[in-house]
Amino acid sequence: MAATLQGATPVPPDAPASVVVAIDGPSGTGKSSTSKAVAAKLGLSYLDTGAQYRAITWWMLTNGVDVDDAGAVAAASGKPVIVSGTDPSAPTITADGADASGPIRTPEVTAAVSAVSAVPEVRAAITALQRDIAAEAARTTAGIVVEGRDIGTTVLPDADLKIFLTASPEARAARRGGELKARPGDAGVDLEATREALLRRDAADSSRKTSPLAKAGDAVEVDTTDLTLEQVIECVVTLIEDKRRTA
Numbered sequence: 539m540a541a542t543l544q545g546a547t548p549v550p551p552d553a554p555a556s557v558v559v560a561i562d563g564p565s566g567t568g569k570s571s572t573s574k575a576v577a578a579k580l581g582l583s584y585l586d587t588g589a590q591y592r593a594i595t596w597w598m599l600t601n602g603v604d605v606d607d608a609g610a611v612a613a614a615s616g617k618p619v620i621v622s623g624t625d626p627s628a629p630t631i632t633a634d635g636a637d638a639s640g641p642i643r644t645p646e647v648t649a650a651v652s653a654v655s656a657v658p659e660v661r662a663a664i665t666a667l668q669r670d671i672a673a674e675a676a677r678t679t680a681g682i683v684v685e686g687r688d689i690g691t692t693v694l695p696d697a698d699l700k701i702f703l704t705a706s707p708e709a710r711a712a713r714r715g716g717e718l719k720a721r722p723g724d725a726g727v728d729l730e731a732t733r734e735a736l737l738r739r740d741a742a743d744s745s746r747k748t749s750p751l752a753k754a755g756d757a758v759e760v761d762t763t764d765l766t767l768e769q770v771i772e773c774v775v776t777l778i779e780d781k782r783r784t785a
């Protein structure tokens with residue numbers, strides 16, 4: 539699998555040391571929105587690791603791999619070339635050169651991604667890719683914000699700053715509901731079904747054997763239930779600036 543750092547902001551000669559930030563948490567807590575905005579504000583690179591697991595899942599689905607057969611998924615795990623562009627203002631994701639940014643958000647991929655990402659061979663391949671991208675960003679740019687489920691615990695245990703975002707299931711369902719546009723004549727978004735789907739995915743992601751969703755012991759927990767997105771962004775920017783000041 540290839541690691542390529544695209545859209546990176548070059549480091550000026552007198553720049554402070556680079557910073558590596560891990561942001562983890564359950565689905566819908568605001569990891570992507572927060573990480574992208576914070577990285578853009580601070581001139582850092584950005585890596586959406588969920589997009590990588592979604593891209594490999596999409597590749598399996600479109601290449602005839604039975605995603606319910608862990609053996610078949612493991613055997614295919616080294617085949618696709620997943621490439622992530624790390625510019626926070628225009629993140630990209632490709633699988634074998636094909637743009638995967640649209641297809642990875644379909645219900646089919648969302649339904650299959652927890653099973654595919656639980657396969658140890660998939661995690662080993664994607665984790666190696668993530669570490670390469672983070673190391674390259676730390677070496678050549680001002681740093682990187684990496685968001686996912688196991689970044690602080692497994693992928694980057696030596697990250698300079700680890701943040702674990704949480705929010706109540708009701709708040710997360712309401713946020714997701716806001717994304718799903720009701721069509722004219724529809725009964726609207728079923729928030730209870732959305733909440734149940736979120737909790738099902740959290741349960742699968744938290745209970746898998748290899749590198750489950752978990753808060754690192756040294757992570758700062760931020761409960762975003764009653765915060766606006768702007769408040770969460772501000773909070774994370776402050777945490778990073780404080781960390782840089784005291785480093």
Ligand SMILES: Nc1ncnc2c1ncn2[C@@H]1O[C@H](COP(=O)(O)OP(=O)(O)OP(=O)(O)O)[C@@H](O)[C@H]1O
Nearest residue numbers: 564565566567568569570571713717762765766767
């Ligand atoms: N603090 C907040 N207040 C209100 N809405 C928010 C807040 N944070 C994020 N959102 C909105 O909630 C939705 C989900 O956010 P986002 O995709 O960033 O979550 P996530 O944790 O990355 O989810 P996933 O892990 O499923 O990708 C988005 O529509 C986003 O704009």
Ligand SMILES: Nc1ccn([C@H]2C[C@H](O)[C@@H](COP(=O)(O)O)O2)c(=O)n1
Nearest residue numbers: 587588589591651655686687688743
């Ligand atoms: N570090 C990660 C990131 C993501 N996953 C898996 C589990 C999620 O359900 C799925 C999709 O992530 P999302 O796009 O919703 O953030 O990918 C993981 O196992 N480890």
